[in-house]
Amino acid sequence: MRTKSTTLLISSMVAVVQPLTGYGQDTGNALEEVVVTAQKREERIIEVPIAISVLDGQTLQDRGFTNIQDLAFAVPGLTMREDGPGSYTIFMRGLSNQYGTGALVGVYLDEAPISLTGFDQLDTRYHDMERVEVLKGPQGTLYGQGSVAGAIRYITKAPVLNRYEGTLGGSISSVSGGDERETINGAINLPLVADKFAIRIAAVAEQGGGWQDQPQAGIKDGNGQDVVNARVRALWQVTDEFTINAKIIAHRNEIKLGQGYENADHTVTIGVNRAWVLVPKKYDYDLYDLTMTYDFGGFQLLSATTYIDHDNQYPYTTISGPQTTSAGFESSNERHVSAMQFAQELRLTSTGDAALEWTLGAFYRDAKRYFYRDGLSRSAAGLVTPSFFRQDDTYKSSSVFADAAYRITERFKLGAGVRYFVDDQTGSDGIYLESKSFHSTDPRVYASFKLSENVNMYGSVGKGFRSGGFNRGTTLPDYKPESLISYELGTKGSVLDRRLGFEVALFYSDYKDMLRRGLQFVPALNNLQSNTSNIGKVEVKGVEAGITLQPISALTFYANAAYTDSEIKEVDALNSTSIAGDPVDYVPELSYAVGGRVGFDVGSLPSFVRVDYNYRDAVTYIDRTSFLPQYIPQTSDAIGLLDASVGVTWNAATVELFGTNLTNENKWIDPYYNWNNANRTRPRVVGLRVNYDF
Template sequence: MATRMKYITALAVVGATTSVSTMAQELVVEEVIVTAQKREQRLVDVPVAITALGGEEIAQKGLTNVQDIAFAVPGMALREDGPGSYQIFMRGLSNQYGNDALVGVYLDEAPVTLTGYDQLDVRPIDLERVEVLKGPQGTLYGQGTVAGALRYITKSPDLSAYGGSIEAQESFISGGDSREVITGVLNAPIVTDKFGIRIAAHAEEGGGWQDQPQAGIKDGNNQDLRIVRTKALWKPTDALSVEAMVMIHRNESELGLGYEQPDRTVTVAVDRARRLVPKEFKYDLYNLDVKYDLGSAELLSSSTYIDHNHHYPASYIGGSETIYQGALEGTDARRTRAHQFTQELRVSSSGDNFFNYTVGGYYRSLSTSLFSLFDTLYVDGDPTTEDYTVNDPYYDRDTYQSYALFADISFRFADRWEIGGGVRYFEDDQENWDGETFVEKDSFDSVDPRVYASFKATDNINVYASVGTGFRSGGFNRGEASNFEPESLVSYELGSKGVLGGGVFAYEVAVFYSDYKDMLRRGLVFDPATRETSQLISNIGKAEVKGVEVGLTFRPIDRLTLNTTATYLDSEVTEVNAIGNTTNLAGDPIDYVPELSYTLGANYDFDWGATLPGFFRVDYSYRDKVSYIDLTAFPRENTPQYSDDIALLAARLGMKIGQASIELFGTNLTNQNKWIDPYHNWTNANRTRPRELGIKVGYQF
């Protein structure tokens, strides 16, 4: 630990020292504008740790999904169950129990988190930027943002000029199939300065590498992906703007679980030759944002409706290190349907004033249904009983009606000081239905405050301190067991961000301590006589997380940009108040938390001749192994279960020829074949994607 802390500190010291020698150079680090606090601000002015990835940077790094983004943002990790199925963890917080997420996901103003297991798959296509807000965001963003928020900011229609682009890509996966991708963008001002549309379309085929030999399936995790996003912007007056967005997402994959073995094969439970139900991940999203400029403030109404359909298999095998020692395995076909409507109304101050504020209200109506048909194989060693059983179908339906009021107010004084605070009141009314009768009804509420202060040492250097809170709503245990209450988190953060050396050096550093209370843990009991498993989720845990985050960007010469980001996390379950067989004991590390993770990057712009600009980019990311502990499934001597340490190297070379462009790229250049997930003893873990080499051509008009 001491060595790693010294390493991170050295990065900051070296960067700061280097910047002093370049004080005379001109401003070259680009200023970043974000909307993390639901109003436009310079990144350096926001008293929150944020990683902002611009649209061009995302494209040059070759980030194609949220797993790629996780490797580009140290301290972020995923539990992935195939394309479109993610649980996102951040800042040392990971918990797979409960009804909601730990990290909320947003597409512009539209929340695309449905439940903890249902977050819509958003691909980084035609984006302004991605904002990763670290730490609890409960005051402004509500439940499901205990660990942070992930925001995709798309490009809006340009009402002044026609334009667009088309890109085609062909790439080759080591040991797998080729991947074909085509992306097109069209911007059309129908009525100049008044009304226009922007259409982004994306199609992807192939790219698989996983085989199921017993079923004769080759490269079965090929994806057949289609995405169309249309945005229409109407500005009848200078003060009023109305923007509508429709997004259609369709993805299918024959082997859609994403789990694999080191030899890149898929092992299916019960019957190794069984062809699983193909994975289908579909959704339609409709959003309407109405903004009115009040002069000193902006009024916003944002309405979103989502229709989601997810059809997928599940397969599990209790391996040799589990308590079942290979005697339990099962597979089932599942279908999830979800419908969600959200409405947010808020007013925010404009500009950077003596008095700044955001005040609003939020409503959500969500209904979800899950249907599963299980096949289970239990080998009990008794020759007089059958080992193979088919369980009854399982049906579950949940409805949520949520309400919230929130406010955040800050005051600026003595030119450089700002203090602020906010609070959010939340209420969640839930119902659970098993297909025959209403089983449960309950209501949960939470009040979540936030306070912060910042000091502007100069116009481009900000020092801040904050205390923030976050929460996740409660939920149901079936039967007579008590329901579980909301989780809560308090996080204390001290940080600084700024631009030095006349603009050639930018930095961001934060240290934090988080106190995770009412942590949900699971008790699990398997009855060999009935071959049934029962579980109870309770607020019986506490945890602590300490961390350091550093980000540095350096432009030593006009065309060269160097950057590094690093996160060190020390996480621990500190208390488990339970009797019986529970998931964790005090002293255990928190699941899915890498101790050290960092990135290194370099981008060099150059000219091949007077009219042929180009760039060369290299990116390296490293993540420590992550652990998993479940004492209801693994004997103590077999815990923790671990993933691998992962180091990924990528490079890209590009050139523009007038309005055309061509790029050569490679990802995972060293062809690492490592466990991303520690859950592999249940054959429920994904591995790093093999090396991919490709070419992309484009044309802008």
């Protein structure tokens, strides 16, 4: 497979990782120029010396994206594990493990960090969104320790000070073999004081859409979601120099069968007692964000303050299958997470077109997470025992950072950055209380050279870092931090009078002290205990490529792909789940997306058709402590998903017929199905969507 995949990718090296434009836009004969804020300043995307994928708001709307699972299939190289709707662990660029407490991929909503831990990254809905930026590779200098593999930035639409505007939409769709789903969404912009103060209110509500059954409990289509997500943004232009942005988000989601795992026949099997009705999943959070900027002329001061209150109640069940080392073991329990996070960032950024661009900043985070589970387990011999566990953690971290780039000539720019980070953790399971401090200095250097006004080459070397933590409830040792050095070379730009956009990035990463699970003998307990430990060294290498072609204003094609070779090179831990030579879990070797959009008139009515196809290789999971040797590795399915839509616009109203997974693929997304802990592709969905702009 590797030889075939490598040949396929090399033969298409004319392309790049992500389209550089919002390819659904009609901008004449030229592709629209994209401006991003990936480096915490506004820049043309071709001038940013990192690989970035950008999906604009129109593209998100056209494709009907609702959550990050949709994004993961649209962005090659981005994968994830889902433990029920709203609970995601995100992986990128060959860095993938479910151990440790911190995130590998940082997630941000405007200026607000919304990664609480690696397992608690807030569910975000894509309504009234300006764009999504996916930053590839370590972003530790500007975004901190939770961005070892990259960062995802959701940019919401800001209030407009000088006009009333809004949108109202809704959809109804049918899930193959399941329930109907109804969605209503809207946004309104209200300039309450002309050119001074405006608010923007956006909300979405979803209901139904389930397809999973628990026949023993009489539950049909039980994974339908009842979601309400409301966002209010306020913009106050106090003076020409002083601006205040405030945002409040309330998110509520409830699912009767909320674990997300299913069998091939779309049934859900509950451990210990098949007829149990487990606790429904409730996923709620409130977010408060205040961002203030003051322009001093030549530089800008920004203060961003965020507070998050999050509650998550969800069911969890496991059934160990015949391929596991503990066949016949079953458990079911209810789990609760209560978390809060306060974050404060102060940042000074140069403005204007000076030869020297610079950023100085400081960041502070205070987070608390309380977790408990309560349930029953049954051994292979049939013995049923109660199961209870609690965990109470606090995280206090602070950092200072700086980044500067100097334009040596009109074509050549050289830059460097560094962040010093300190993380103080405490943890308790009600018996053991531990505390420890971790710290890191993370540098980055980069350079870029313009071949022309619209074509740029770049190179960068950056370090990433993720804190260590505790093996609670035992006398096992703590685990150390992980670190990463990544090297990247790339080129991006547009040619043919900006009708063809392209990007190519090659990268190599040296990932040290990767965290995995293992077994260690504890003399005080006279048995083996499961623990998280630093197992050794991983090497990751890959290439990402993509093109966007707009030969005429009404016709756009895109293709992008990622090839990743991620391999464990050294293992220095006893009884590890992995050995040298193993691939890294949840990393597809090849993934790609292709598609296009054509606009035309039906009579005098503007219309369009778009088609998108997303493919991802099978991913593996290796755990030598849980699976019998002859069944290693565990493997998901290779997945190809075909989506399409056709729409027509009359005055300010657009009516659209859409379909996702049109071939009704029923495949394993996750390889962990022999523990009854894996989700599958969503069945075919066909629906009608109406949107009215005013």
